[in-house]
Amino acid sequence: xxxxxxxxxxxxxxxxxxxxxxxxxxxxxxxxxxxxxxxxxxxxxxxxxxxxxxxxxxxxxxxxxxxxxxxxxxxxxxxxxxxxxxxxxxxxxxxxxxxxxxxxxxxxxxxxxxxxxxxxxxxxxxxxxxxxxxxxxxxxxxxxxxxxxxxxxxxxxxxxxxxxxxxxxxxxxxxxxxxxxxxxxxxxxxxxxxxxxxxxxxxxxxxxxxxxxxxxxxxxxxxxxxxxxxxxxxxxxxxxxxxxxxxxxxxxxxxxxxxxxxxxxxxxxxxxxxxxxxxxxxxxxxxxxxxxxxxxxxxxxxxxxxxxxxxxxxxxxxxxxxxxxxxxxxxxxxxxxxxxxxxxxxxxxxxxxxxxxxxxxxxxxxxxxxxxxxxxxxxxxxxxxxxxxxxxxxxxxxxxxxxxxxxxxxxxxxxxxxxxxxxxxxxxxxxxxxxxxxxxxxxxxxxxxxxxxxxxxxxxxxxxxxxxxxxxxxxxxxxxxxxxxxxxxxxxxxxxxxxxxxxxxxxxxxxx
Numbered sequence: 041x042x043x044x045x046x047x048x049x050x051x052x053x054x055x056x057x058x059x060x061x062x063x064x065x066x067x068x069x070x071x072x073x074x075x076x077x078x079x080x081x082x083x084x085x086x087x088x089x090x091x092x093x094x095x096x097x098x099x100x101x102x103x104x105x106x107x108x109x110x111x112x113x114x115x116x117x118x119x120x121x122x123x124x125x126x127x128x129x130x131x132x133x134x135x136x137x138x139x140x141x142x143x144x145x146x147x148x149x150x151x152x153x154x155x156x157x158x159x160x161x162x163x164x165x166x167x168x169x170x171x172x173x174x175x176x177x178x179x180x181x182x183x184x185x186x187x188x189x190x191x192x193x194x195x196x197x198x199x200x201x202x203x204x205x206x207x208x209x210x211x212x213x214x215x216x217x218x219x220x221x222x223x224x225x226x227x228x229x230x231x232x233x234x235x236x237x238x239x240x241x242x243x244x245x246x247x248x249x250x251x252x253x254x255x256x257x258x259x260x261x262x263x264x265x266x267x268x269x270x271x272x273x274x275x276x277x278x279x280x281x282x283x284x285x286x287x288x289x290x291x292x293x294x295x296x297x298x299x300x301x302x303x304x305x306x307x308x309x310x311x312x313x314x315x316x317x318x319x320x321x322x323x324x325x326x327x328x329x330x331x332x333x334x335x336x337x338x339x340x341x342x343x344x345x346x347x348x349x350x351x352x353x354x355x356x357x358x359x360x361x362x363x364x365x366x367x368x369x370x371x372x373x374x375x376x377x378x379x380x381x382x383x384x385x386x387x388x389x390x391x392x393x394x395x396x397x398x399x400x401x402x403x404x405x406x407x408x409x410x411x412x413x414x415x416x417x418x419x420x421x422x423x424x425x426x427x428x429x430x431x432x433x434x435x436x437x438x439x440x441x442x443x444x445x446x447x448x449x450x451x452x453x454x455x456x457x458x459x460x461x462x463x464x465x466x467x468x469x470x471x472x473x474x475x476x477x478x479x480x481x482x483x484x485x486x487x488x489x490x491x492x493x494x495x496x497x498x499x500x501x502x503x504x505x506x507x508x509x510x511x512x513x514x515x516x517x518x519x520x521x522x523x524x525x526x527x528x529x530x531x532x533x534x535x536x537x538x539x540x541x542x543x544x545x546x547x548x549x550x551x552x
Contacts (some may be wrong), residue, residue, distance in 0.1 A: 041418035043130040046143045047107075047122035048166055049114055050159035053291045053332070054365055055166040057143070059108040060119065067102030072123075074107030077115045086117075087124045089150040093198040100129040113374070114349040116158040117147035118157040121176070124148060125198060127208065138206050141173035142194075152199040152466055154299070156180035161287075161294040164188040174214075176202055182215040187287070188306050189219075214249055217304045219488070223283065225481035229308060230276045232269070235448040239439035246430040246454055246542060250276045252459035253516075253521030254475035256385040256425060257361070258348070261432030262402070267388035270432070271344045274386060275309045276449035278342075279457050285340045288380065290338055296332050310341035312383075316350040320358050330370045330377050335362050338383040349417035356422055359385075364427045382478075385426065389418070400433070424510045427477065427518050428542040433502045459524040476521045481513065487517040494536050501540045515539045 054160055061513060070084045084105075088098040097511040105123055107114045122144040122364060129136040143162060159227040161179035167175045174192030175185055181193030193215045196202050204210035234244060234382070243259070247270060252259045281289070293299050293306060314323065314334045325333030362368045366382040387542040391397035395405040406414070423429070434513045460475060464533045466487065467473040472482065502512060518539040519531045528535070 041130045041132065043136050043139070043379045044131070045122045045126040045139050047119050048143055048159075048163040049112065050162055050295055051112075051375070052330075052379060053162055053288075053295050055110065055159060055162040057110075057166060057170050058114065058119070058122075058135045060122045060126050061106040061108060062123065062130040063104045063106075064099050064127070064130045065102050065104075070101070070103045070105075072105045074108070075113045076107060076119075079111065079117050080107070080114050080119055080258060083117065083120045083148075086120055086150060087127065090120075090148040090152040090199050091124060091128065093150065093152040094198070094203070096128060096133055096203075097131075099127065101131075103130075110218050116157070117155075118145045120148040121146035121154060121202065121275045125202060128203065134203055134207055135261050138208070142192075143167040143172050143173070143175045143178075144202070146178045146196070148199060154178045154196055154198060154202075158297040160185045161187060162291050164191060164193065165291075167191060176205070176212075176391075179414060182303040183217060183491070184290075184299050184303065186215040186217040187219060187290070192226060216357060219283065219305065223286070223305060223307055225339075230449070232273050232275050233276060233449045234452055235446045236392075237266060237269060237446060238272060238442065240266055240270065240432070241434040243430055243432055244447070244452070245427050248277060248456060249276055249518065249521055249525070249542070250274070250384065250386075250428055251452075251456045252525050253463070253517065254384060254477035255427035255518060255521065256387075256477070257428040257430060258387040258389070258423070258426045259430050259432050260389050260391055262399050262434060263390060265432045265434050267432050268344075268346055271313075271326055271342070271346075271388060272311065272387045273449065274384070275311050275342050277418040277452045277456050278309050278384075279453070279460050281307065281309055281340065289340045292336050292379065296337060298337065311344065312338040312341070313344040313346060316345075316347050318351070318354050318355060320352075320355050322390040323355055324358050324362060324368050324381075326370045330372070332379045333368070335359065335368065336379040339380050343383045343385050344491050345385070345387045348387040349414055350499070353419065357419065360421055360425060387426065388432075391415075412501050420508075424508050424514075430542065455525060458527075459521065462524045462527070476517045476524070479517060484513055484516060488520045488531060489533050490516070490519075490536065494531065494533055497533060497540070499537050501543070505540075505543060507543065511543060515543060518542060 042063045044512055047054045047058045047060055049058050074082055086284040091098050125144055128134045128323055145157055156178045160177055161184050164185035165177050168188050176194045179195035179197050182193055186193040192210045195215050205212045290306045312334050321327050323333050351464045362381045368381050369378050392404055392406040393414050394405050396402040397411055463475050522535045522538055523531050
């Protein structure tokens with residue numbers, strides 16, 4: 041008897057419906073075909089134990105399971121539930137009338153319990169697109185999939201619960217999420233705030249400019265100056281996630297298995313801070329079975345690289361192209377996957393190995409050659425792609441003990457949102473451009489026009505700082521952001537002057 045059930049396979053952050061065809065005929069042995077990997081091939085042993093554990097029998101006949109389309113490689117253990125139900129139906133132990141309406145996914149344990157899987161959200165989106173009535177999946181993944189409207193999301197803990205539902209013996213409660221209510225209640229749930237940062241008003245200004253235009257920023261200063269805390273506060277002043285941004289970011293985290301059972305949508309912008317021992321693949325994504333890397337997990341949020349010179353140079357260099365394209369393409373012999381990677385890069389570093397080069401009070405014990413060698417670990421091309429270079433100085437004692445309250449993240453964010461609204465109106469007809477940092481050269485020339493005085497100012501800066509053409513473009517972008525923060529129609533000379541000041545740590549100027 042031939043029975044069809046339905047599952048789904050995830051490729052990148054998208055999914056495809058897989059038809060699980062189960063045929064039981066005269067003979068012996070079990071066969072799985074359709075380009076399965078080892079995890080899928082081993083599923084029949086798990087399925088046999090699970091079926092026996094819940095009081096049913098595994099047929100002692102020839103069982104052929106085909107995963108169609110057969111030319112797409114099937115990976116992982118999420119096919120277990122669909123195969124198990126197909127075997128029970130093909131052997132006549134349960135009916136098959138309701139199966140065509142549901143997508144089934146879940147990994148089976150030997151006792152019949154159902155374990156969570158990765159990629160529930162993109163699978164649920166694809167199930168709705170293909171016209172399925174609902175999706176049956178592990179209860180741990182139910183809230184994640186319930187984000188998709190017009191789809192019955194049924195969370196289960198055991199295989200026998202699925203059978204009872206398909207046999208119409210026991211109803212199953214649908215998981216429902218009020219997206220708007222939940223989204224609104226948690227959109228500002230941050231543990232840090234700029235009000236907690238003492239002093240450092242010039243750094244706060246730089247980060248506000250960065251947030252307003254989506255610019256990359258590097259903080260350089262001695263240990264204990266507050267670089268890490270300032271970076272952690274940056275997401276609190278970024279505009280709140282839109283539902284569309286949240287869905288896209290949640291899909292990436294779903295595929296990577298980064299969502300907990302209590303999460304449905306990501307409500308706040310991600311903040312990723314990988315350790316400096318990270319590998320190339322872990323940063324940008326990839327592997328034998330491609331998975332999103334840290335740059336994709338930081339999509340629509342912040343990627344913080346602390347102690348930048350300590351990262352392997354090869355790791356930093358592979359990030360150069362995604363910084364420009366805001367995405368990463370991972371190619372293998374038989375397939376290609378794409379992951380979005382539109383993130384703000386925030387990096388921090390000490391000015392030298394001991395950390396006290398140019399310190400106002402403490403003496404540096406590093407020679408000039410040692411300092412230069414330390415700084416050269418960060419390449420010029422990477423620095424070119426960072427818009428704001430900001431020097432962080434130690435906080436004075438009187439500021440540390442001051443009881444004067446600092447400006448809150450909420451107040452700073454309100455100004456950032458106003459500047460972003462101006463940019464949204466400006467770029468409303470540009471599909472891939474959402475803020476000033478995303479402008480291409482053609483758009484830059486059209487929007488960031490300056491007068492002769494401004495051109496002379498920029499010419500002087502480029503000669504003295506030995507800036508590249510890319511640095512010239514980035515100064516114009518930052519100047520446009522500063523003008524937007526003031527609501528100015530055109531870029532003024534003092535906007536350019538402040539933008540140039542944020543390039544003060546360019547390569548030729550670091551070691552004085």
